[in-house]
Amino acid sequence: MTESGYRARRREQRQQYRWFWILLAAPGILWLLFLFIVPFYAMLAIAGGKLNLIFEQPIAIWNPLQWSSANLVKAWHDVAGAGAFDGPIVLRTIVYVAIASALSLVIAYPVAYFVARFGGRRKGLLLVLLIAPFWISYMMRMLAWIDLLQINGYVNKALALVGLPPVGWLGGLSFTVILGLVYGYIPYLILVLYAGLDRIDPALIEAGRDLGLGRARTFIRVTLPMSRQAILTGLLITVLPMLGDYFTNQLLSGTTSTTMIGNVIDGQLQTPAFQAEGAVLSLMLLLVLTIPMIYYVFATNRSSRSAT
Amino acid sequence: MHPREGWSEDGSRRPGLSRRSFLRGSAGAGLVAGGLGPLLAACSGGGAGSTGGSGTTTIPLPRPNHPVTWPIFADNKAIKSGLKAEQGNTLKLYNWVAYINPQSLKNFAKKYNVPVPQVTTFNTMSEAMAKLRSGQVNFDIFFPTIDVMGQLVEGKLAQPINHSYIPNISQAWPDFTDPFYDGHWRYTVPYTIYTTGIAWRKDKVPENPYTMANPWAMPWQAKYKGKVAILDDYRESVSLGLMKNGIFDLNTTSQSQIAAAGKSLQQLSSMTNVHIDNNDYTEVPSGQIWIHHAWSGDMAAAPAYLPKGVSPDVLGYWFPTDGKGPVGNDTIAILKGANSPVLAHLFLNYMLDLPNALTNISYTGYMQPLTAVTPQRLVSEGMLDKNLMSTAVLPSYFRRGVMELQLPVPTDVLWQQTWQTVSHGA
Numbered sequence: 001m002t003e004s005g006y007r008a009r010r011r012e013q014r015q016q017y018r019w020f021w022i023l024l025a026a027p028g029i030l031w032l033l034f035l036f037i038v039p040f041y042a043m044l045a046i047a048g049g050k051l052n053l054i055f056e057q058p059i060a061i062w063n064p065l066q067w068s069s070a071n072l073v074k075a076w077h078d079v080a081g082a083g084a085f086d087g088p089i090v091l092r093t094i095v096y097v098a099i100a101s102a103l104s105l106v107i108a109y110p111v112a113y114f115v116a117r118f119g120g121r122r123k124g125l126l127l128v129l130l131i132a133p134f135w136i137s138y139m140m141r142m143l144a145w146i147d148l149l150q151i152n153g154y155v156n157k158a159l160a161l162v163g164l165p166p167v168g169w170l171g172g173l174s175f176t177v178i179l180g181l182v183y184g185y186i187p188y189l190i191l192v193l194y195a196g197l198d199r200i201d202p203a204l205i206e207a208g209r210d211l212g213l214g215r216a217r218t219f220i221r222v223t224l225p226m227s228r229q230a231i232l233t234g235l236l237i238t239v240l241p242m243l244g245d246y247f248t249n250q251l252l253s254g255t256t257s258t259t260m261i262g263n264v265i266d267g268q269l270q271t272p273a274f275q276a277e278g279a280v281l282s283l284m285l286l287l288v289l290t291i292p293m294i295y296y297v298f299a300t301n302r303s304s305r306s307a308t
Numbered sequence: 309m310h311p312r313e314g315w316s317e318d319g320s321r322r323p324g325l326s327r328r329s330f331l332r333g334s335a336g337a338g339l340v341a342g343g344l345g346p347l348l349a350a351c352s353g354g355g356a357g358s359t360g361g362s363g364t365t366t367i368p369l370p371r372p373n374h375p376v377t378w379p380i381f382a383d384n385k386a387i388k389s390g391l392k393a394e395q396g397n398t399l400k401l402y403n404w405v406a407y408i409n410p411q412s413l414k415n416f417a418k419k420y421n422v423p424v425p426q427v428t429t430f431n432t433m434s435e436a437m438a439k440l441r442s443g444q445v446n447f448d449i450f451f452p453t454i455d456v457m458g459q460l461v462e463g464k465l466a467q468p469i470n471h472s473y474i475p476n477i478s479q480a481w482p483d484f485t486d487p488f489y490d491g492h493w494r495y496t497v498p499y500t501i502y503t504t505g506i507a508w509r510k511d512k513v514p515e516n517p518y519t520m521a522n523p524w525a526m527p528w529q530a531k532y533k534g535k536v537a538i539l540d541d542y543r544e545s546v547s548l549g550l551m552k553n554g555i556f557d558l559n560t561t562s563q564s565q566i567a568a569a570g571k572s573l574q575q576l577s578s579m580t581n582v583h584i585d586n587n588d589y590t591e592v593p594s595g596q597i598w599i600h601h602a603w604s605g606d607m608a609a610a611p612a613y614l615p616k617g618v619s620p621d622v623l624g625y626w627f628p629t630d631g632k633g634p635v636g637n638d639t640i641a642i643l644k645g646a647n648s649p650v651l652a653h654l655f656l657n658y659m660l661d662l663p664n665a666l667t668n669i670s671y672t673g674y675m676q677p678l679t680a681v682t683p684q685r686l687v688s689e690g691m692l693d694k695n696l697m698s699t700a701v702l703p704s705y706f707r708r709g710v711m712e713l714q715l716p717v718p719t720d721v722l723w724q725q726t727w728q729t730v731s732h733g734a
Binding site for chain 2: 051053056057078085086088089150151152168170171172250254255256257259263264267268271272273274
């Protein structure tokens with residue numbers, strides 16, 4: 001076959017395949033279009049929109065050239081200006097999420113490590129047990145904590161058994177909110193860590209041991225670096241929803257001393273005249289969340305390049 | 309059956325939030341993890357309201373001292389008298405979640421030999437109004453709050469009522485044959501009525517609001533730190549701040565009064581680390597909260613949430629005995645586009661009949677303003693604990709009560725702004 005004939009056939013083949021791939025990608029593209037791009041644009045249109053003074057509802061402005069910056073300015077003043085009430089809340093949210101994700105990692109890693117390395121024949125069973133919390137909705141799991149932590153709940157009853165006074169766990173303690181966050185999102189972290197740790201070739205660990213490293217040093221020099229990607233993914237998966245979480249706080253505290261940014265957005269979306277400002281804050285949050293996302297993409301690319 | 313029984317069966321209620329809050333404006337979307345919730349909420353609120361530009365409202369704002377009788381338009385007249393009910397049609401209701409007894413609907417169907425009415429629910433009044441305005445929905449009957457009367461009538465969304473189909477109006481409190489928000493009951497009949505007061509644990513709090521000089525200031529006590537809660541509702545809580553300061557115009561446009569109310573609430577927050585939630589009906593019985601700014605309907609239901617062995621005597625609900633406190637009521641209207649307007653009239657009449665009203669109250673927990681629905685009656689029917697008779701609403705309350713009514717938009721924004729700073733701990 002001549003060179004040009006070969007090329008023509010390849011082109012033809014590619015044409016055919018192209019349609020195949022487009023068809024295959026269609027559901028995903030449609031999903032992204034209708035459930036992400038369109039709602040996202042609607043949010044932008046509301047954030048840049050006005051307030052209908054008769055019905056007291058936000059008016060979406062669809063033409064970007066006519067977007068007003070009034071809501072953005074208002075939201076920014078609430079975050080950073082004088083008399084800004086959102087500022088301390090942003091800081092608190094970051095501190096809560098940082099502590100909660102660090103705690104989650106400390107708890108989740110050994111669990112995932114144990115299942116992946118020592119699960120043996122029971123790996124399946126252990127995994128099912130780990131996934132079990134997913135069978136119950138997040139909300140129900142939080143409500144269960146209320147039963148445990150309320151003033152005449154089981155935790156205080158247990159404290160009374162050893163002669164300790166009851167604690168107002170649900171009285172607006174940071175501890176309780178952080179505990180709720182850890183409890184709520186840790187299964188995601190465990191699963192991701194498990195998937196990462198399970199993929200590490202045991203031969204590499206054995207090699208480390210054969211080369212004279214102790215257990216601890218094998219872990220630090222071999223296992224830990226190899227699970228870096230899993231840690232990063234897992235943290236990303238837990239940090240993102242934690243930052244936007246409002247329900248945990250609403251159920252386990254409900255006081256102003258533990259308000260997180262998600263609560264502010266939730267509150268604004270429920271107050272008609274503040275819906276546009278709520279949209280701005282949601283977009284700001286989204287913008288902040290893209291930073292770790294971008295870092296994650298770069299880190300993944302780097303590690304896959306170094307692997308090949 | 310207890311008022312609150314069967315709510316969870318419905319499955320659509322968001323646990324952790326009270327019914328009242330659900331009625332008054334929760335997102336109601338359940339939990340959507342991460343940032344998706346706001347996104348969806350923003351989206352669903354999308355295109356709504358794009359019909360009007362910014363400008364001042366020309367719709368009158370009804371007030372007890374400024375009653376409004378809405379006009380009847382030439383192209384939106386009431387149906388003729390003496391028509392036969394549309395047989396075989398299914399009546400379509402547009403209502404709050406869990407706000408009508410399914411048994412009442414079945415009984416209605418049996419009585420008039422028609423299919424059981426269908427209920428579609430909404431979560432906030434603005435959501436409902438936006439959908440009705442869009443013209444894309446098709447219902448016969450709607451359950452509006454009194455602050456949207458103007459939009460309903462001027463927007464020609466509701467049709468006038470032909471009184472000849474509704475003889476049972478004689479069973480309602482006489483006030484409701486000419487309420488200030490709808491003179492001569494041209495467009496609505498009354499549905500439920502409720503008050504906002506203060507609930508407290510008699511076994512933990514020695515003070516009795518009934519003997520206090522200013523009971524609205526009862527939550528402001530540092531010794532109850534962590535045990536005090538106010539409602540998560542900007543109108544209710546800013547109103548509490550106003551009343552604590554002795555201001556009973558709960559529709560005030562005065563910037564200084566609203567600011568002072570906000571200051572008082574912030575002071576309450578730092579003094580007691582106040583809880584802001586609508587779980588009055590569970591937290592007071594469980595002892596989690598000792599003093600809770602509360603809704604009457606919620607507290608009427610509270611005994612069902614007491615731990616085993618705790619007597620309902622520990623629960624108290626205070627509402628000013630002279631009736632000078634927040635009172636609210638809901639209504640029923642027939643929509644202009646109703647497919648079965650005659651049947652709809654019969655339904656309004658049906659709901660104003662005592663036995664049917666009692667059936668309904670036994671499910672919703674919210675009192676209906678019929679002359680025969682007295683606190684004593686509710687107690688003797690086993691629907692209300694005698695210790696909580698103060699949660700029942702009296703006709704005089706409707707006259708003397710103060711109502712949170714529709715505000716001019718710039719004022720409403722001010723109220724909301726004040727609440728934002730209080731509820732998020734400035």
